[in-house]
Amino acid sequence: MKSMFFVIVFIVYLLANYYVFRHIWIAMPPTTLGKVILISFAVIAVSSFFISFILGDSMPVALTSFFYKVGTAWVFILLYFFMVMAVKDLFGLSNKLLHFMPSDAITRYTRDNWVGLGLMIGFITLLMVCGYLKYQWKVRVDLPINIYKTFGDTISPKSLRIVAISDLHLGYGIGEKEFEGWVNTINAENPDIVLIAGDIIDNSVRPLNEGRFAEVFHKIKAPMGIYSCPGNHEYISGMKESLDFMKKAGVNLLRDSVAEVDNSFYIIGRDDRSNPSRRSLKSLVDSLDKTKPIILLDHQPYNLEEAEVNGIDIQLSGHTHQGQVWPISMITKKLYERDHGFIKKGNANIYVSSGIGIWGGKFRIGTQSEYVVIDVNK
16 A cells, blocks of 8 residues: 555656656757756756665765755755646636637746746745745744643752754754754753654664764753654654664653653653554553643644543644645645644643754745743743
């Protein structure tokens, strides 16, 4: 079933590229140099995606990183070229059927020519530059939460500052220098504890092991530690390799397990839905002292009502990226009860993060990259 899905995606991707590059070919001035440049660009843009994922771990990290960044960036750029060209073609086709404008007038606006192509390239370039700048701007989400439980006498004052992040996607796309900047931002908040709602790793552990990522993790200043749950990308990159890296980085990875912190509160980390045999939330909370605060890390925000039923005080999730770019954000909004932001169910306070990092091309259009500062019972 999965193989069939990937075959369909592969075919659709190739057809979309053919559609876009055919339009560009027709619109370009008929010069040999222009055609050679277009063919060269098409080969690099389309093949880079497959080269990085199929051959990535067998090439030097820097080379794989180049192919990964080019290939995944082109996926998003292709989306907008396809949308603009499809609207133009549908407009022309509708006029042929309905005749709402004179045919010669409509042809001026829908035909492929270098002037229209230049305007289209200029518009999409400006859009992607704005999307890149939006990604670089990490939004600070201030989230004060009051719960009907106390942290006991071991935490003084009896409040807790959490910095919560998700979807780091460290690897060939997001390097150690960028990650180090995030760590500085986290440390500036003086957190008691750092919680990560999955997808620390992108699609391969190799660049993390060969780089300084573990060393950078150890620069996070959180007296109570760093805790995370697995995401689907920890499975994509290999769970055993992911576990080994987390241990080296000093991240407490909770995989269907519970940690009691300072004898004051619990952190539950659920395994990702990629594991069909993961334990139920009920089985994880049954033996806990319900008078103590319970925080849940669950990467994918499904069945949010379970948090209320099982006495969870705070749940942190990620995974959705809020679609990352429009119009994909419209799809995630339909797929999830809450694809981004805060929702309260009974006494359960649930936050779904759009992620501090990103998958693939570094563009945020209509969404945000964020980190969440949660002050509990302050």
